Amino acid sequence: MGDKQAVFKVLKKNYSLLAHNTFGFDVKANSFFDYQSVADLRDFIRQGGLTEPYLHIGGGSNLLFTQDYEGLVLHSQIKTVEVLEETPEWVCVRVGAGMVWDDFVAYAVERSWYGIENLSWIPGEVGAAAVQNIGAYGVEAKDVIVEVETLTSEGVEKRYAVSECAYAYRKSLFKTEAYKNEFVTHVTFRLRKQACFKLEYGAIRQELANYPETTLSLVRQVIISIRKEKLPDPKEWGNGGSFFMNPIVSNELFRQLKEEFPAMPFYELEDGRVKIPAGWMIEACGWKGKRLGPAGVFEKQALVLVNLGGATGADVIALSNAVRASVYEMFKIDICPEVNFI
Numbered sequence: 001m002g003d004k005q006a007v008f009k010v011l012k013k014n015y016s017l018l019a020h021n022t023f024g025f026d027v028k029a030n031s032f033f034d035y036q037s038v039a040d041l042r043d044f045i046r047q048g049g050l051t052e053p054y055l056h057i058g059g060g061s062n063l064l065f066t067q068d069y070e071g072l073v074l075h076s077q078i079k080t081v082e083v084l085e086e087t088p089e090w091v092c093v094r095v096g097a098g099m100v101w102d103d104f105v106a107y108a109v110e111r112s113w114y115g116i117e118n119l120s121w122i123p124g125e126v127g128a129a130a131v132q133n134i135g136a137y138g139v140e141a142k143d144v145i146v147e148v149e150t151l152t153s154e155g156v157e158k159r160y161a162v163s164e165c166a167y168a169y170r171k172s173l174f175k176t177e178a179y180k181n182e183f184v185t186h187v188t189f190r191l192r193k194q195a196c197f198k199l200e201y202g203a204i205r206q207e208l209a210n211y212p213e214t215t216l217s218l219v220r221q222v223i224i225s226i227r228k229e230k231l232p233d234p235k236e237w238g239n240g241g242s243f244f245m246n247p248i249v250s251n252e253l254f255r256q257l258k259e260e261f262p263a264m265p266f267y268e269l270e271d272g273r274v275k276i277p278a279g280w281m282i283e284a285c286g287w288k289g290k291r292l293g294p295a296g297v298f299e300k301q302a303l304v305l306v307n308l309g310g311a312t313g314a315d316v317i318a319l320s321n322a323v324r325a326s327v328y329e330m331f332k333i334d335i336c337p338e339v340n341f342i
């Protein structure tokens with residue numbers, strides 16, 4: 001076991017989380033523990049570090065702090081990348097949970113590893129990508145994850161094959177209450193070494209038509225530019241990305257809605273249900289570009305709620321409640337927040 005003094009020395013008290021949440025709220029945590037390795041975290045746990053309520057964060061890009069956090073915030077600095085297995089067709093790579101997600105995407109693209117380029121420029125870290133099952137442009141983290149490793153609050157290491165992670169749209173085992181006491185330490189991905197693109201979502205194909213050849217790095221570049229055009233930069237406008245999940249409804253309910261709202265866009269899912277873009281519904285309710293106090297609905301993408309300057313968690317919640325009520329009034333659908341309220 002490591003030296004108790006050394007492990008606890010790095011515990012920061014009354015710590016501002018301003019740099020750790022993309023909404024830009026200056027909330028504080030009682031204490032903050034930034035660990036470098038699984039051994040560090042295990043020593044901390046075994047020496048009684050988890051005495052108060054705790055929360056493991058990544059880059060804070062999907063967190064909405066409603067007040068100071070009266071407990072301990074944990075954060076991983078494990079940023080290792082290790083090739084476990086490689087064939088001419090694919091590579092299995094094990095990545096530390098603390099690595100910035102987009103740094104890993106850049107790393108993969110540089111090595112001509114395919115499969116995560118559509119997830120370029122999503123904020124946050126590798127561990128949270130596996131917790132959240134991040135997704136964009138027809139690709140989800142679960143499509144490339146092989147295994148997730150965790151350390152429990154008892155200091156026990158566990159491994160979960162992807163089939164055990166209960167992945168669904170923005171959902172996983174690790175988001176459920178029963179698994180909040182497990183901290184993701186590493187994620188193993190299986191990436192292809194031969195070209196295999198998914199280009200039929202959004203404006204990707206249209207943008208690529210301006211170039212003579214489709215390459216991996218070009219797809220990444222195009223996706224980054226589309227995202228920069230559409231989404232607010234948290235450094236300018238504090239936000240947590242898509243604030244609401246796109247609701248999934250039965251085919252029957254969708255047909256009724258489509259009769260009443262013929263312009264309603266939709267995506268048919270493999271199981272017959274239908275996903276409706278929440279952003280379209282919010283826009284249809286007239287919220288796009290509108291504000292409520294210091295919080296607003298982003299002018300270019302109605303699914304994103306932004307801190308217009310000086311907003312608190314309560315301001316954003318007041319706006320989200322108002323938006324949710326309008327959508328319910330018009331469509332009789334309750335849109336659920338994707339952002340984690342703390």
Ligand SMILES: Cc1cc2nc3c(=O)[nH]c(=O)nc-3n(C[C@H](O)[C@H](O)[C@H](O)COP(=O)(O)OP(=O)(O)OC[C@H]3O[C@@H](n4cnc5c(N)ncnc54)[C@H](O)[C@@H]3O)c2cc1C
Nearest residue numbers: 057058059060061062123124125127128134135184240241
């Ligand atoms: C501008 C913008 C654009 C975005 N675009 C997208 C998008 O296209 N697609 C998408 O899916 N998301 C998107 N998001 C949301 C966000 O980037 C993702 O949810 C991301 O995975 C959050 O990562 P994070 O490291 O910031 O996690 P945090 O926000 O810090 O945490 C998210 C959740 O994961 C848990 N967690 C974090 N790390 C660990 C760990 N090591 N072990 C256990 N639990 C952990 C936290 O407790 C929390 O419940 C966007 C956000 C922003 C601000």
